[in-house]
Amino acid sequence: MNKFTYQYPVKVHFGEQIAKSSLLAELDKYGKNILLAYGGGSVKRTGIYDEIISILREAGKTVTEFSGIMSNPTYKKVQEGVTLVRKNNIDFILAVGGGSVIDCCKIVSAQAKLDEDIWELEYSKYRLPTEFIPMGAVVTAFGTGAEQNCGAVITHEEKLLKSALFGAFYDFAILDVDYTMTMPLKQVISGAFDSLSHSMETYMGTPREVNLSDEINEATQRNIIRNIRATLKNPDDKKARSELIWAAALAENGMLKIGKTIDFQCHMIEHQLGAYTDCNHGQGLAVLHPVLYRHMIPQASKQFSRLAVEVWGINPDEKTEEDLANIFVDTLADFIKEIGLPTTFREMGITDIDCKAIANSTMLMNGCCKKLTVEEIEEILQECM
Numbered sequence: 142m143n144k145f146t147y148q149y150p151v152k153v154h155f156g157e158q159i160a161k162s163s164l165l166a167e168l169d170k171y172g173k174n175i176l177l178a179y180g181g182g183s184v185k186r187t188g189i190y191d192e193i194i195s196i197l198r199e200a201g202k203t204v205t206e207f208s209g210i211m212s213n214p215t216y217k218k219v220q221e222g223v224t225l226v227r228k229n230n231i232d233f234i235l236a237v238g239g240g241s242v243i244d245c246c247k248i249v250s251a252q253a254k255l256d257e258d259i260w261e262l263e264y265s266k267y268r269l270p271t272e273f274i275p276m277g278a279v280v281t282a283f284g285t286g287a288e289q290n291c292g293a294v295i296t297h298e299e300k301l302l303k304s305a306l307f308g309a310f311y312d313f314a315i316l317d318v319d320y321t322m323t324m325p326l327k328q329v330i331s332g333a334f335d336s337l338s339h340s341m342e343t344y345m346g347t348p349r350e351v352n353l354s355d356e357i358n359e360a361t362q363r364n365i366i367r368n369i370r371a372t373l374k375n376p377d378d379k380k381a382r383s384e385l386i387w388a389a390a391l392a393e394n395g396m397l398k399i400g401k402t403i404d405f406q407c408h409m410i411e412h413q414l415g416a417y418t419d420c421n422h423g424q425g426l427a428v429l430h431p432v433l434y435r436h437m438i439p440q441a442s443k444q445f446s447r448l449a450v451e452v453w454g455i456n457p458d459e460k461t462e463e464d465l466a467n468i469f470v471d472t473l474a475d476f477i478k479e480i481g482l483p484t485t486f487r488e489m490g491i492t493d494i495d496c497k498a499i500a501n502s503t504m505l506m507n508g509c510c511k512k513l514t515v516e517e518i519e520e521i522l523q524e525c526m
């Protein structure tokens with residue numbers, strides 16, 4: 142294991158029907174002026190908006206609304222939130238939604254306290270913000286685990302980049318399965334695949350020898366796979382969906398990354414695909430993973446073969462490490478098909494993209510089992526078509 146210092150600042154409330162009581166208890170600690178942030182309208186259709194507004198009223202808060210946060214939130218949308226925070230003297234940001242709303246608010250919270258542009262601060266001066274407006278998250282769509290960390294993925298439309306920015310950690314996160322039961326099944330599955338991807342990408346980091354974090358990771362992957370299948374069998378299975386919510390959190394709260402240098406090369410490619418196409422994150426990963434992993438078999442056969450046995454239950458008898466690595470990639474590809482995720486960009490509705498431009502702007506990761514070249518990323522993207 143690498144050296145590490147671990148601190149986990151997010152207080153998590155988890156369970157059925159816990160949103161109201163936990164939110165009321167938390168809101169007491171903050172000032173009167175609340176920014177209520179949400180997405181494109183699902184909260185209104187599901188009744189979550191009415192319930193949150195009545196909780197905020199009961200708590201005696203003054204509410205400013207920040208609505209219309211889109212999937213793959215843009216830098217422009219962040220600035221809109223910042224203007225609202227400054228104009229209305231906001232004391233506390235309450236993000237109600239999935240990864241997009243939750244990420245957008247992390248950067249609003251940081252930018253509102255800065256006199257300079259946060260993109261320039263982080264990407265030109267290589268410095269991070271230190272002051273934030275406090276925030277709480279009510280998760281209505283799970284999978285990203287975005288409420289568990291301080292990284293946000295923001296699309297800068299002018300720069301044609303979808304990149305990580307670092308903002309604030311949430312003071313608390315509310316994971317109430319009842320607030321997520323209206324998620325479209327397609328989003329549940331692509332979200333859960335995102336969690337599986339986070340676990341796999343973490344597993345592929347260094348050091349290569351299996352450590353305790355990796356063994357917890359293997360259990361997390363088995364759990365996600367089992368509960369995706371259970372959810373598809375019965376979409377109302379709250380037990381399966383609750384487990385997926387917690388697995389998503391565990392994959393992104395730092396636990397699986399302890400003692401490791403992480404990889405996340407597949408994510409870097411998918412994020413740039415998103416910058417160019419505004420595609421669904423989990424679906425993009427589903428198409429890319431098997432194609433990327435086939436390119437990595439010679440270098441990653443040790444980890445792939447272990448995943449074949451420990452996660453996918455393949456009998457290792459009379460098989461070489463290379464056999465098992467190949468079986469792992471085939472099994473993953475079959476699973477993606479089985480759960481109804483796309484296997485090509487075409488199936489996602491992406492028919493015409495500039496693979497060279499996407500490859501050129503993709504961040505190359507050092508921790509990756511195989512250090513990819515720009516040319517190989519372009520090849521991978523073309524193979525995904």
Ligand code: NZQ
Pocket residue numbers: 179180181182183184187210211212213214238239240241242244281282283284285286287288290292293294320321322323324325328332335393408422423
């Ligand atoms: O916008 P509304 O109308 O609310 O609809 C949303 C959206 O269309 C809908 N939805 C949310 N809760 C619902 C619901 N529909 C019915 N019932 C509910 N209870 O779901 C759709 C997707 O929401 P979104 O937040 O965009 O999805 P997701 O949670 O997958 O987040 C994706 C974003 O997170 C980033 C992705 O890149 C992408 O921008 N990620 C953030 C990460 C992080 N910060 O740690 C890690 C991930 O790797 C990922 O990159």
Ligand code: ZN
Pocket residue numbers: 285335336338339408422
């Ligand atoms: Zn992801």
